[in-house]
Amino acid sequence: MISTTPVGFQLINLFAAILLLLAFAMLAQRRVVSLIDLFVAQGFVLALSTAVVAYTTNQPHLYQSTALTLVLKVALLPWILHRLVRKLDVRWEFEGLINIPTTMLIGIVLVVFSFNLALPISQLASTVTRSTLGIALASIMLSFLMMITRRKAIPQVIGFLSMENGLFFAATSATYGMPMVVELGVALDVLVGMLILGVFFFQIREQFDSLDLAHFENVRDQPPR
Amino acid sequence: MIEIVLVLAVPVVGATTLGALGDRPYAATINAATGLCTLLAAIALTAHVVAHGPLLALGDQFLVDPFNVFLVALTALVGFTTAVFSRGYMTIEEQRGRVTLGRLRLYHAMFQLFMFTMLLALLTNNVGILWVAMEAATLTTVLLVSLYRTPASLEAAWKYFILCGVGIAQALFGTILLYFAAEKVLGAGGGALLWTKLQSVRAGLEPTVLSLAFVFLLVGYGTKVGLVPLHNWLPDAHAEGPSPVSAVLSGLLLNVALYAVVRCKILVDGALPGAFAQNLLIGFGLLSVVVAAFLLLRQKDIKRLFAYSSIEHMGIVTFAFGIGGPIANFAGLLHMTVHSLTKSAIFFTAGHAAQKTGTHIMDDIRGLITISPIVGWGLALGALAILGMPPFGVFASEFLVLTTAMREQPWATPFLLAALGVGFAAIFSKVQPMIFGETTDARLPARPAMLPVFIHLALVLMLGLWIPPFLADWYRAAARLIG
Numbered sequence A: 001m002i003s004t005t006p007v008g009f010q011l012i013n014l015f016a017a018i019l020l021l022l023a024f025a026m027l028a029q030r031r032v033v034s035l036i037d038l039f040v041a042q043g044f045v046l047a048l049s050t051a052v053v054a055y056t057t058n059q060p061h062l063y064q065s066t067a068l069t070l071v072l073k074v075a076l077l078p079w080i081l082h083r084l085v086r087k088l089d090v091r092w093e094f095e096g097l098i099n100i101p102t103t104m105l106i107g108i109v110l111v112v113f114s115f116n117l118a119l120p121i122s123q124l125a126s127t128v129t130r131s132t133l134g135i136a137l138a139s140i141m142l143s144f145l146m147m148i149t150r151r152k153a154i155p156q157v158i159g160f161l162s163m164e165n166g167l168f169f170a171a172t173s174a175t176y177g178m179p180m181v182v183e184l185g186v187a188l189d190v191l192v193g194m195l196i197l198g199v200f201f202f203q204i205r206e207q208f209d210s211l212d213l214a215h216f217e218n219v220r221d222q223p224p225r
Numbered sequence B: 001m002i003e004i005v006l007v008l009a010v011p012v013v014g015a016t017t018l019g020a021l022g023d024r025p026y027a028a029t030i031n032a033a034t035g036l037c038t039l040l041a042a043i044a045l046t047a048h049v050v051a052h053g054p055l056l057a058l059g060d061q062f063l064v065d066p067f068n069v070f071l072v073a074l075t076a077l078v079g080f081t082t083a084v085f086s087r088g089y090m091t092i093e094e095q096r097g098r099v100t101l102g103r104l105r106l107y108h109a110m111f112q113l114f115m116f117t118m119l120l121a122l123l124t125n126n127v128g129i130l131w132v133a134m135e136a137a138t139l140t141t142v143l144l145v146s147l148y149r150t151p152a153s154l155e156a157a158w159k160y161f162i163l164c165g166v167g168i169a170q171a172l173f174g175t176i177l178l179y180f181a182a183e184k185v186l187g188a189g190g191g192a193l194l195w196t197k198l199q200s201v202r203a204g205l206e207p208t209v210l211s212l213a214f215v216f217l218l219v220g221y222g223t224k225v226g227l228v229p230l231h232n233w234l235p236d237a238h239a240e241g242p243s244p245v246s247a248v249l250s251g252l253l254l255n256v257a258l259y260a261v262v263r264c265k266i267l268v269d270g271a272l273p274g275a276f277a278q279n280l281l282i283g284f285g286l287l288s289v290v291v292a293a294f295l296l297l298r299q300k301d302i303k304r305l306f307a308y309s310s311i312e313h314m315g316i317v318t319f320a321f322g323i324g325g326p327i328a329n330f331a332g333l334l335h336m337t338v339h340s341l342t343k344s345a346i347f348f349t350a351g352h353a354a355q356k357t358g359t360h361i362m363d364d365i366r367g368l369i370t371i372s373p374i375v376g377w378g379l380a381l382g383a384l385a386i387l388g389m390p391p392f393g394v395f396a397s398e399f400l401v402l403t404t405a406m407r408e409q410p411w412a413t414p415f416l417l418a419a420l421g422v423g424f425a426a427i428f429s430k431v432q433p434m435i436f437g438e439t440t441d442a443r444l445p446a447r448p449a450m451l452p453v454f455i456h457l458a459l460v461l462m463l464g465l466w467i468p469p470f471l472a473d474w475y476r477a478a479a480r481l482i483g
Helices: A006-028 A032-057 A061-088 A100-124 A130-149 A153-175 A180-208 A214-219 B002-021 B027-052 B066-095 B101-123 B127-145 B151-186 B195-200 B207-225 B233-240 B243-271 B276-296 B302-323 B325-357 B373-386 B393-408 B410-435 B451-465 B469-482
Strands: B055-057 B062-064
Touching: A006 A032, A006 A100, A006 A130, A006 A153, A032 A061, A032 A153, A061 A153, A061 A180, A100 A130, A100 B207, A130 A153, A130 B151, A153 A180, A153 B151, A180 B127, A180 B151, A214 B151, B002 B027, B002 B101, B027 B055, B027 B066, B027 B101, B062 B066, B062 B101, B066 B101, B066 B243, B066 B325, B066 B451, B066 B469, B101 B127, B101 B243, B127 B151, B127 B207, B127 B233, B127 B243, B151 B195, B151 B207, B151 B233, B151 B243, B195 B243, B207 B243, B207 B276, B233 B243, B233 B302, B243 B276, B243 B302, B243 B325, B243 B469, B276 B302, B276 B410, B302 B325, B302 B373, B302 B393, B302 B410, B325 B373, B325 B393, B325 B451, B325 B469, B373 B393, B373 B410, B373 B451, B393 B410, B393 B451
Parallel strands: none
Antiparallel strands: B055 B062
């Protein structure tokens, strides 16, 4: 089953490294528009690496996953996000809860933790991509960190979507992708979730005149209705 | 097989119809009628399974066994009664100007879609589809929680979305790991994610991967169950949504999420030496019971009070499944049933009580029994039932859990007893003045829909006194399955 070329193998590792770098870049990025661009880049690298895995290991169903990733994560979701940013007019994001250098340091700790956690599983895996499982877990953890440290609604959502990218990468590297019906279902959930959030953003905006979630903390202190 | 299709198709058809007609005056009736049809289909399915035994259908993609069939019936029943309740409740909300007709359309359509996702999660044989359905259940309820568009409800919905989204992402990672372990034994493809297939090879699954997968699945679905310390979203979401939504979240969604956890536990039990899964469930369960009981003391909002009580009861059920064995599992299943019925009845009553007095703050709700005896009695009986007073069913299940705990895990019994005592004191002291006491509030613009409340409470009372033999057989069969 394993008939991989060294080039393909190297490429997959390269893409995995780029994904990790992108996850860190997202962690450090404060501008919302650039954050969406980084998300596009992440989706694109993910699609490329899935295609390489599909080619080198001869797994035709992974081409469908590649197409799904391209349509959903490189085209559709960023388009919706850009539209939202334009309509809601939120270009800038200021300080998060923790400053960026500290966040990066926590990120490094998370990466070490993920590699350790993934080690026993990687050793069991028979896939050529097993060494990238640690990276997949690390990007999930980094997106998680991004969601925790950001205060505004849209970066939190981008963190959520990039976590989904990490999960997808984990599925490809550990098992050559989930069964197609599951992948389609997950994609549908992500898309519907994004649409619902689009509606939801306008509701928040209507109520608070901003998408800054710091407003939320004040709500509890007001006398209830 | 046709019954499975019907159970799943009726809510979808209902949701589509209500998406188009949900703002008409008769929409609430369509909603209730859809609920009734779903219930009838579920009864037909149940009858089929009782007559012919467990069922695998549509290319093994759907599974009906004693464990999920009673949950399907319960979900359909509570879904129907909630739709009946929401007919009266939402009319009053609309007359008070809290929702517009457009939002009622959204409400009705999302309510039926939510029913569909839960039934799908219960019936599917595929771990991946279970995940998809659970995530879809979150998505459909986000807009229901924020239906009133108040700042507090938007915050609650956001918290709900983000926390459950993150939680459920952990569950997806767990599912990937499970697939990874199963694929080695069963080969790649859809078959490796079917409960039935996994069940048959569970002893051959790689223990390290499986234990890691279980931790991720437990954390993921445990977030939706509201297990402490993953419970933060739950009180907000329950308190800020409309009462029918609180009722289905607490009465049904928590059960479905717990169902997912227990299914995973069944797999892990067969594969791992020792009591890995049991200990985790016992720990999470006990922590939830104790923490929730003390948080109950601090609550001021009636719906938040009962939301914390849901965490406490989910903790009891998780603890019971953690102990395992025929009696504790039986008690856990019974407790799932009676908690679901009682808690939804309480949320119905609390909704009407809040409508009558115009507030959720318990200090301002007084004298329910004078302004509306029926609501007052509903709350009094509901509270007594949830507190585990005999002869209600909650007493029977809690008694079974406690006696088994004394034998199997004696160290845990004092914690459980103390937590139940604290919970009792907290709820009783807060509910009593709301029912009696002086008041000057006016009547409601429409009649309260209290029939579902008394149907639920009557069922809980019946389960406390006499469990019908077929139901007892199910519980026993399901308890054997859980092991």
